[in-house]
Amino acid sequence: AQSVSQHNHHVILSEAASLELGCNYSYGGTVNLFWYVQYPGQHLQLLLKYFSGDPLVKGIKGFEAEFIKSKFSFNLRKPSVQWSDTAEYFCAVNLRGNEKLTFGTGTRLTIIP
Amino acid sequence: DSGVTQTPKHLITATGQRVTLRCSPRSGDLSVYWYQQSLDQGLQFLIQYYNGEERAKGNILERFSAQQFPDLHSELNLSSLELGDSALYFCASSDRVETEAFFGQGTRLTVV
Numbered sequence: 001a002q003s004v005s006q007h008n009h010h011v012i013l014s015e016a017a018s019l020e021l022g023c024n025y026s027y028g029g030t031v032n033l034f035w036y037v038q039y040p041g042q043h044l045q046l047l048l049k050y051f052s053g054d055p056l057v058k059g060i061k062g063f064e065a066e067f068i069k070s071k072f073s074f075n076l077r078k079p080s081v082q083w084s085d086t087a088e089y090f091c092a093v094n095l096r097g098n099e100k101l102t103f104g105t106g107t108r109l110t111i112i113p
Numbered sequence: 114d115s116g117v118t119q120t121p122k123h124l125i126t127a128t129g130q131r132v133t134l135r136c137s138p139r140s141g142d143l144s145v146y147w148y149q150q151s152l153d154q155g156l157q158f159l160i161q162y163y164n165g166e167e168r169a170k171g172n173i174l175e176r177f178s179a180q181q182f183p184d185l186h187s188e189l190n191l192s193s194l195e196l197g198d199s200a201l202y203f204c205a206s207s208d209r210v211e212t213e214a215f216f217g218q219g220t221r222l223t224v225v
Binding site for chain 2: 032034043044098100105106
């Protein structure tokens with residue numbers, strides 16, 4: 001069955017710390033990969049996406065993610081987090097040509113000033 | 114602003130009742146998705162419509178139904194509501210070519 005796993009449920013970091021959130025997927029076929037962010041009380045917003053090409057993808061607000069096909073992973077990174085990065089982060093995957101997105105369970109990120 | 118509009122923003126209703134949630138997709142987007150977000154189950158895909166036709170079905174209960182109209186707006190109907198249906202319901206839309214989904218602000222449903 002197709003699935004997306006985010007193993008970190010809640011991550012707490014101090015400002016300026018480096019961040020890496022894990023995302024692994026189980027899909028047979030070519031995939032598109034996404035990271036969405038949900039700030040408290042708001043809707044989901046796209047942080048970055050990978051369709052093809054350079055596996056290192058840069059998104060908004062200093063976030064980046066690396067697609068490692070051999071590991072079925074698409075981890076999200078940021079070198080130095082800010083208090084305003086406090087939010088819930090969702091990894092999502094769909095099969096190329098199929099718009100249905102499957103989301104991971106999300107990782108809540110809390111940044112301590 | 115994502116361009117996806119959901120109404121109402123908040124809804125409080127009693128068990129056993131029926132409600133309709135409405136979604137207007139971004140201009141030009143043919144695909145509409147419905148998701149349910151609850152504390153215990155996370156973000157769950159319910160159903161997808163593409164240009165008026167049902168395209169994919171997820172964990173949608175039989176008490177729930179949806180449709181997409183010729184003007185591409187969509188409605189999610191929830192009936193015989195139970196306390197456990199309390200959740201945030203998101204609508205998203207996408208252009209088939211881009212394949213990324215844009216989300217609305219959600220409708221917070223509280224069943225009492």
